[in-house]
Amino acid sequence: MSLDDAAEDLASSLGVDKAEVKEDLEKLVSYSVPMDEAKQSLRRKYGDEGSTGGGADDAPTTDIEEITTDDDRVTVTARVLTVGKRSIRYDGDDQTIFEGELADGTGRISYTAWTDFSLTPGDTVTVGNAGVREWDGNPELNLGQSTTVTLEEEPLSVPYDVGGQRNLIDLEPGDRGRTVEVRVLEVEQKTIDGRDGETEILDGVFGDETSRLPFTDWDPHDAIEAGTSVRLEDVYVDEFRGVPSVNVTAFTTVEAIPEVAVSDEATAMSVQEAVDAGGVYDVELTGNIIEVRDGSGLIQRCPECGRVVQNDQCRSHGKVDPEDDLRVKAILDDGTDSVTVILGRELTEEVYGGTLTDALEAARDEMDRGVVADDIAETLAGREYRVRGSLSVDEYGANLDATDFEESGGDPASRAERFLAEVGR
Template sequence: MNLSEVTERISRKLEAKGAQPDRQKIESRLRRLVEEFGVNAAEAERTVTGDLAREYKVTNIGGTSTELRPISDIVPGEWVTIEGKIVALTPALSPSIAQSGIVADSSGAMRFVTWTRANAPAMEYGHWYRIESAVVDEYKGAPNLKIHSGTTISRMEKDAPLLPSITPIAELKPGVGSVRAKVVQDWEVSHERMLQTGLLGDETGTIKFVTWNEEGKDKLDLDAVYNIFYATVDEYNGRLSLTLNTAMYIADEGDIEVGRSETEIQGALVHIAPGSGLIKRCPVEGCNRTLSRQNYCPVHEIQPNFRYDLRLKAVLDDGIRARNVLVQRELVEKLAGITLDEAVGIAESNPIGMDEIFYRIRNAVLGRYYTCSGSEFGGRLLASSCTPVAFKPEELAALLNRAGGESA
């Protein structure tokens, strides 16, 4: 569609109503929508026509985009008008972004972003707004509301409470979600910017969660149940995860029988990685990071009052695929036949210290076959159980007989 023709058509509609539009300004708006925001020309025409109709205070020229839409019905590629409450504000990731966060109504919630060049009024947390003529695109697989120069924002004198709808973990999809879940696992954080990461579960399954270090954010308690409202649901390599920085969470006194969606693999432990055996952890509340041999925490520096722990970082190979496996203390004690207290006593009295425990655990498990099950994230199996595979002479005999028959 020729934008000059569209400009002329819009101009004539306005002139027929007694307005004197600026054709250059009309074409500039059209090009911005089409070339910068990727809007199709027909939708751009309707939006610009509606915006100019309001500017010139004329009616009945068509092309307005003021029909109110529930958030749950919005899909990428649309231009919409919504009324919603700002339930979260997030730090802008770029100077080109003035504001970002989550807007919600009684039907659902979605992320929004306001461009700096839009010169739009800043919206405040906890208030309701009418947002007219915003464009919806897709961000990380979910609808995302973009506020641009053609968007009108009006604060509403409304204080209606919102009761988010709880979604079963198995039914979550990219975007924004609310869950009632139990903290199943609290993992060691892998980056100093992380406050907490672990596993949440409900009756339908489990999902990884992460909370980044941010003022006012608290850690969740292991084995506690929470109502978590307006968490960000992201997808990476086909797996969903929850980011809780946008969320409000409230402790629940009830309990949940978590439905397990575990991966089970069988194979030989072919490699025991450094960092296995007896380790030291930072004692600062909420940290739990592994310390260096000099008792140094990357966040809290030297920690002389560290605490000991056992873990196993290994590779389990089934002959087709090798997987990284992480085994925590309770399982390590069973597999290696040594308790944490025994390991500490040996390390403190042995000339090579903690290395002695590494060698003992490695010798106890390396090359042996196990069936391990647990949750798999980021290419690593977080083992909840590991059972030695028993030798079965009859199966070996059958394999040898079959091999002999094939070679005959």
């Protein structure tokens, strides 16, 4: 049923103005309230005492592990693990939402509350008539106007940690209401085109003993300065270029703390582990370069956006006067999987053994820009390298933007034997 048809049906049965009902219905649906729940909410608003399906008693009591995206409404008794708060905007209206995780003895589930139910981590509550929606392929509870929340006196024992304290290595996209203690490794103030026009934000990198992750502070906090250590309460995590990214908001509490230790070492993984993780911000891989791909050596970039151009044509800016650059795109294989390693100009110059100017002179002497890529391929192919950088995985494959690249000095034959033994060959 379309929204217009639903509004007409409600207006007819309730005996009220259709335009008014439609406006209310549009607002509820815009906040992701399921249609059935929105209709029940409006029936109660307009005094339809005979309406059914709107109370907590109508929604079946369910264990969390049994909830699926096929469910409409459920009632659960659960422990509140985390509570986060942030502001969203839809159709020009600001809306404060509350979100986090609930758990019982059978499992965990995320929730979004469109009303302040005064949830506190550690509370045991019975949530009645909660809507169920799909979020990233999983069921999520939707706590709206027709939901009831009752605080239980007897605490529910659950096999999960209460509270949002996490190390950076444990953060995952979709986490909400998390608390981290980190050192600010890099920070840069930027101006972006935000929802209220030009907006100042902070972009940078956090670090702790376990990992490093990018962050964005959408409401710049004075305490977030390079070199400082801070405790951040109520951050949420999304995905940026295939890796978790920490988001600091106006609702985040930022407190200066004693210096947080940060490991100088990247997380060492096999290529397969890194690819299966879906992306890792700071990772170290070791393997053999088996191929230097097309698009390596001397390339040309758009002066406006930095994209690689062909025949002076940029996909975004049309015909341009391109700028010369150096790059390497090489396939690294460690016996478990392979990844495309991308070296920027500085690392490419180290591999090439000369500067961009040297490369341009060599290309002019040979009247062939391809000689630079040929020289690089001859240097790299077949050798074992240790690479550190940020790995992202998308529909085009796995790519690692390298920050460090050096020959490992290891024995490829011994490592190959070890990998073969691990897979039982």
